[in-house]
Amino acid sequence: MSENQVNVLERKPVILIIVTLLVILIGSVVTALLPFFMEGMEVKISTVRPYTALELEGRDIYMREGCNNCHTQTVRPLRDEVLRYGEFSKSGEFAYDHPFLWGSKRTGPDLARIGGKYPDSWHVQHxxxxxxxxxxxxxxxxxxxxxxxxxxxxxKSKMGALRTVGVPYTDEEIAAAPELLAGKTEMDAMVAYLQVLGTMINKAAVETVVDSATVSPVVPDSLVTTPETEVK
Amino acid sequence: MEERYDSWPVKAYTYSMIIWGLASLLYGVVISLQLVYPGLNFGEWFSYGRLRPIHTNGGAFGFGLSGIFALSYYMVPRLAKAPLFLPKLAKFNFWLYNLTIAAAVITLHLGFSTTKEYAELEWPIDILVVLFWVFFAVNMLGTILTKTVSKMYVSLWYVIATILGVAVLYIFNNLAVPASLFKSYSLYAGVNDANVQWWYGHNAVAFVFTTPILAIFFYFFPKVTNLPLFSHRLSIVAFWSLVFMYLWTGAHHLIWTPVPDWLQTVAIAFSLMLIAPSWGSVINGYLTMGNNWEQMKTNYLAKFFILGITFYGLQTLQGPSQAIRSISSLIHYTDWVPGHVHMGTMGWFAMTIMASFYYVIPKIYKTDLYSVKLANTHFWLVFTGQIIYSISMWIAGIMQGAMWKATNADGSLKYTFQDSITASYIYWDIRSIGGIIFLAGAIVFAYNIFKTIQQGSQASKVKTEGAV
Structure with a gap:
């Protein structure tokens, strides 16, 4: 930068404001905005479905109580993590997670694969x-x-809002939702949510990955469906 | 000369800084104890999961922003040599801001949370945040645009970057569709939501914990030491490289997650490169001391600022190293990370902000500091408290990471998860002690500031009465 250029920036606040904003936006656009339009950011998994009304209520309680402050929801592709928690997490598993609940601290264990690990009664007691x-x-x-x-x-308004942001709930599903919640407690919802966590991928297909000595962070073909091959 | 500048916002934000600061520290001590003594989770309103965001938001946006606002209202008109653009708006904004923070505390207690870290507030409160930020921006930028000096000192550059950075980050990370008055769903899903969140999260570190504090450091450090800044040019070079590189680093919070490898690698590379501008500021601070290091003994404020910038230097070496994949695999998700964060917040952020008030308050109340001895006591308490906090958490973090990884000879896991928690209790107890010592230091600070204000107000009263 020549002496002159520096002088302009030092003397003209409007130019400094504009240049600073542009400089802030470069990294933001490349790392935060462009990924939305990039293939491979999220690999589609055909068996991943939106949460049911009861699971969604459980998820909202999980958020309300701030469970994410102590529990993560991402199994890393590291040997010990796969041994401890199960198959490492795939991008497509979170397609309907508004917001994501990966967390940043494990004061308790990771919950990405908690579904089906314990019976309902264990969760209620716990x-x-x-x-x-x-x-x-x-x-x-x-x-x-x-x-x-x-x-x-x-x-209904919750599922409607989620539909606005891209979760494919049908009119019928939304209309039927209140009835599905009738007579249920918050505990029922929490258990339903915990029990579905990490269960939407094809478990048989991932067994082979777990067995291999080195875990590769590549999604096996058996888990991936392109729009053309997608069933249903 | 001093009378040209409106001191009302500086005085007002001093009070809110102290109130929210002590509150967030108290919440911090409470949640640290809850981790060891779960019986301290009194019902849903006072359980750990709800209190922790109050501690973090209270520290960053209650204590931090109050301090940043007070000191910006002090230094920006003086650097621009122009009166505050809209003093009435500043008054109004003070109340709007405090209403917003109070609403944040209440709604987080009630469980209204988006769960996105440091952006937990629900959408109506987000709107209030955007409003008070815009009003702050109008006042600061308006003052800068009406400047009567030809050149803008680097502190003004950092204030401008702060205003722009926070605005862009806060708005884009919080975009959501409301389902009801206090419930909304993020516009983004899964991997993209995580990526946007940590673009925000790490740049909250840049534009709340770094750029405004550098503005404050570069203004007040030369003032309190009575020494000219070593290099204006170095500060400008550091400014541009810092503001450019920070935005690329968010995904270092997402190492080993399903976020694509290239994003992780870019974030790691930029994190390592950030050492250069960060240390540019550190070195600028050190070289400003020149041959005057005896001030560490004779000038209590030099001690605060030098320790502050030193912790900034350590923080910006430790941070990039944590971004490296192998190190991340060991320490991520462990207590190492709170240890790291608190070196920045307690050591650099709080130390630099509080030291600046020791300079500002006597100036605007036209008196001397009530007690330099108490200021020294404050220094040693917060320094000791922070060291105890960070070191205990670093040890605990490495222990947890190692226990999670440990395997037996047959390849099976050696420890259960609970084993790592049980082994952590002693360190969490030690951490609480560090937090309590730090809180004690902050109370001494608050007392000293109040006494100085009282002393200044009484002196001016005597003066006025004498004139009558």
């Missing part, structure tokens, strides 16, 4: 009194969930 199952756990108790009935009044 959330009611965590230390009755894991003696030295530091998780807060969420006993109130079992006695708090779900409020079905917002579910």
């Amino acid at each position: 959330m009611t009194d965590p230390r009755s199952l894991v003696k030295e756990s530091n998780m807060p108790a969420y006993a109130f969930m079992a006695t708090t009935p779900l409020d079905p009044s917002n579910i």
Whole structure:
């Protein structure tokens, strides 16, 4: 930069403001905006479906209670992680996650593959009194969930808002939602959500990946469907 | 000369800085204890998952922004040699801002949270945030545009970058579709949502914890040491490279996640390159001291600022190293990360902001600091508290990462997850002690500032009465 150019920027605030904004936008456009239009950012998995009304309510409770402050939802493609939690996470598994709930800190274990690991009754007992199952756990108790009935009044507007951002709920699904929540508690919703986490990929297809000595972060073909080959 | 400049916003934000600062520290101590003593989670309103965002938002946007606002209202008119553009708007904005922060605290207690880190506030409060930010921008940019000096000092550059950066980041990360008054869903999904969030998250570090603090450092450090800045040119070069490179680094929070490898690699590369502009500022600070290092003994404020910029230097070496894949695989998701963050927030951010108030408050109340001895006490308390906090968390983090990875001879995992928690309790206890010591230091600071204000107000009262 020549002495003159520096002088212009030092003397003319309007030019400084414009140039600074442009400089801020370069990296932002390349790393945050362009990926939306890039193939490979998110690999489609045909078995991944939107959350049911009950699962969605559970997810909203998970967000309300800030579970993401202590639990992550991404299994890294590292040997110990795959051993501990299961198959590493794939981009396509989060296609309907508004917002993502990957978290950034594991004060508790990762939950990306928690679905189906324990029976429903284990989760109910664990959330009611965590230390009755894991003696030295530091998780807060969420006993109130079992006695708090779900409020079905917002579910239609919630599913409607999600449809606006791209989740393919049908009119029928939205209309039927309040009925599906009738008589359910917050605990029912939480358990439904936890039990579906990480279960939407084809488990048989990933077994082979787990067995291989080195885990590669490449999605196996058996998990991937292009729009042409997609079933249903 | 001093009378030209409106001191009302500076005085007002000093109070909110102290109130939100002490509150967020108190929340911090409470949640640190909740991790060890889960019985301290009193019902849903006071459980860890809801309190932690109050601690982080309170620290960044309650304490931090109040401090940044107060000091910007002090230095921008003085650097532009122009009166504050719209003093009435500044008054109004003070109340709007504090209403917003209070609403943030209440709604987070109630569980209204988007869960996106440092952007947890729901959409009605987001709108209030955008409003007070725009009003702040109007006042600052208006003052700068009506400047009567020919050249803008680098602090003004950093203020401009702060205003623009926060605006772009905050708006684009928080775009959402409301489902009800306090519930919305992010416009983005999954991988893209994660990528946008950490573009935001890491650049909140850039434009809340770095650029405004560099503005403050480059203004107040030469003032308190009475030494000219070593190199204006170096500060300008560092400015452009910092503002350019920071925006590329967000995905270093997403190493080993399903975010594509190229994004991770770009973020790692730019993170490493960021060492250069960060250390450009550090070296500029050190060389400003020149042959006057005896001020570390004779001038308590030099001590605050030099330790502050040193922690900034350590932070900006540690941060890029954490971005490297192999290191990330060990320390990511562990307590190492809070240890890292708190070196920046307690060591650099809070230290530099608080030190500047020791300079500003006596100036605008036309008095001396109530007690330099107490200021020294404050220094040693926050320094000790932060060291205890960070070191205990670094040890705990490496231990957790190693325990998660450890395998037996047959290749099976050696420890359960709970084993790593059980082994962490002692370190979490030590961390709480560090937090309590830091809080004690902040209380000493608040007391010293209040006493100075009281002293200044009384002196001016005596003066006025004497004149009558």
